[in-house]
Amino acid sequence: MDFLTLLLIYLCFVLAAVALLCICSGRKESFLARRVSGASQVLSCVIPTQLRRVTHGALHRLFHTRSRLFVVLHIALQAAVFGEYTWEVFVYCWELQFHLLLLLLPYLLLAANLGCFLLCSQANPGVITKSNHASLVQVYAYDGVLFQKGIVCPTCNVEKPARSKHCSFCSVCVHRFDHHCVWVNNCIGAFNAGYFFLYLFTLTAVAAAVASITAALLVHVVLLSNLMQGSYLDDQGQEHAVEILFLVQHLFLTFPRIVFMLGFVTLLTLVLGAYSSFTLYLALTNQTSNEWYKSRRYGCSPHLTAQPRASRVAYRNVYSKGVWKNLKEIFKPPTVLESKKKT
Ligand SMILES: [Zn+2]
Numbered sequence: 001m002d003f004l005t006l007l008l009i010y011l012c013f014v015l016a017a018v019a020l021l022c023i024c025s026g027r028k029e030s031f032l033a034r035r036v037s038g039a040s041q042v043l044s045c046v047i048p049t050q051l052r053r054v055t056h057g058a059l060h061r062l063f064h065t066r067s068r069l070f071v072v073l074h075i076a077l078q079a080a081v082f083g084e085y086t087w088e089v090f091v092y093c094w095e096l097q098f099h100l101l102l103l104l105l106p107y108l109l110l111a112a113n114l115g116c117f118l119l120c121s122q123a124n125p126g127v128i129t130k131s132n133h134a135s136l137v138q139v140y141a142y143d144g145v146l147f148q149k150g151i152v153c154p155t156c157n158v159e160k161p162a163r164s165k166h167c168s169f170c171s172v173c174v175h176r177f178d179h180h181c182v183w184v185n186n187c188i189g190a191f192n193a194g195y196f197f198l199y200l201f202t203l204t205a206v207a208a209a210v211a212s213i214t215a216a217l218l219v220h221v222v223l224l225s226n227l228m229q230g231s232y233l234d235d236q237g238q239e240h241a242v243e244i245l246f247l248v249q250h251l252f253l254t255f256p257r258i259v260f261m262l263g264f265v266t267l268l269t270l271v272l273g274a275y276s277s278f279t280l281y282l283a284l285t286n287q288t289s290n291e292w293y294k295s296r297r298y299g300c301s302p303h304l305t306a307q308p309r310a311s312r313v314a315y316r317n318v319y320s321k322g323v324w325k326n327l328k329e330i331f332k333p334p335t336v337l338e339s340k341k342k343t
């Protein structure tokens with residue numbers, strides 16, 4: 001099996017894993033959780049109790065408490081990509097007389113991305129405390145479907161304001177809770193949703209810029225070396241004109257680190273691009289990820305069949321105020337004063 005086949009299998013595996021995670025993310029309670037608990041039950045028969053406790057504790061800490069592990073992984077991946085970009089891609093592009101500003105663009109985007117990352121991870125997402133509860137509870141109206149008046153958080157012991165949710169990672173209730181992001185090690189709520197939005201878009205731009213410049217470099221190399229006009233001999237000694245698969249294999253063997261990095265950042269651009277588009281859709285329609293996920297149980301969703309007929313309620317997003325105002329709300333969350341002015 002040659003290296004190209006191995007690479008294709010690896011890419012298919014990664015894509016299948018990403019697709020599976022995306023499909024399962026919407027129904028993790030019913031599908032993924034069942035599979036995980038099933039697997040842990042099988043493992044519990046073969047792993048000694050002591051080791052099981054340690055493993056369970058480590059996995060619980062990793063996936064159910066705040067952990068810097070993903071932040072470290074995030075920075076390590078960025079360092080690896082930019083190390084390769086600086087060490088090889090930048091140097092070759094410079095020799096091929098690419099414009100300096102174009103070559104510096106990924107660094108500028110990276111600086112902006114790191115700024116958004118720091119702001120997003122350090123900001124208070126909107127933790128609900130005894131002192132700010134009275135004002136936050138007045139910001140959004142209860143829609144009576146996803147958010148009911150009078151529900152008390154058993155951990156924080158406060159009445160949950162509309163659009164808030166208790167985060168099991170941080171063990172606090174968060175105002176306009178979106179989700180807990182392990183990559184920034186913080187909740188995404190009313191007061192850092194704008195930073196997260198910019199962080200995600202700059203990260204996508206970083207990946208897209210590095211991918212485009214690297215792809216441009218390889219296209220330049222192919223054009224300059226007239227590889228496409230050449231031919232090669234196969235294992236049986238027959239001559240063939242150079243085709244795309246041979247070209248990819250040739251480039252991989254000549255620039256292994258560059259082609260591997262290009263594959264990684266291209267995949268990242270596609271995944272991040274899809275997630276950014278979804279986040280933009282949520283921002284334009286004034287929904288949080290939490291609300292989008294919960295609302296799928298209402299309306300025409302197939303999940304509706306899991307509920308008794310009597311409990312079915314039509315869901316309507318009462319928080320949308322039009323595309324422009326919705327987008328503005330991400331960067332400038334409404335205060336009590338503003339919501340009072342409107343009523
Ligand atoms: Zn709580």
Ligand SMILES: [Zn+2]
Pocket residue numbers: 167168169170171179180181186187188
């Ligand atoms: Zn959290």
